[in-house]
Amino acid sequence: MALNRDFVGRASAPSPPYEVSRVKIKEFAAAIGDNNPVYRDREAAQAAGHPDVIAPPTFPIVFSLSGGSILADPELGLNFAMVVHGEQRFEYHRPIHAGDELVSVSTVTDIRSVGRNELITVKSDVTTVDGEPVCTTYNTIVERGGAS
């Protein structure tokens, strides 16, 4: 089903703060098979100049998927069973580290048809609870067959 174009420009309310923990970073690093000590060992991270263990570059997907609140709106018309990931980009203003409390605001920046598919792009601005910019994520998902 075609996605509702009225959603372009729609922004989510700020997410509840996401608390970045050492345990979650370690679990995520283990899941991607990355043994880098700066993800697990506070002293190794501090020796590299970080305040605490830092998160792998793709870690923000854990909490920025909360753009999901818009994607799950039945008025958008997205069929999750047909969804695959199209594009992903992260702009990092600084590394994420354990102890960060992060808030995301997600905005639908684009909805378009490509062939038989529908594509929707959600931008998420991620800041600390104090408003310090941390990263900006761009997530494009594909609804297979949505435009047919």
Next chain:
Amino acid sequence: MAATVRYDEVEQGQEIPAADYQVRRANLVMYAGASGDFNPIHWNERFAKAVGLPDVIAHGMYTMAQAGRFLTDWAGDPGAVVDYGVRFSSMVVVPDDDEGATITVSGVVEEKLDDKRVLVGLTARSGDSRVLSRARAVVQLS
């Protein structure tokens, strides 16, 4: 924080040697749990086939994470990555066997930018398919 690679020592066009990353069903289960992406196309063969896929496929983000790991292993400090983006151009099909699938990642320094930054182009393949396209990162070197 600092990358272990020095800006003055890299040249435009320099290649970063390829590395292989194995992905088995168990990795996808772990990734689903760690990321919170429980879409059944990544762990349930019956569901994947019912929605027209050849088999269970890896999370695109799992593939992006492997290419990211390749990048940070080269740079030396994951905190040195300032921008990283990919397009998922083909699916990584993960059969239910002991081998799973292999993702081969390679890279090239495409451009030396200002402020000791470099643009790195990444290539990721699985079988005959290029699974990432327009995969690029900006890395702050020392």
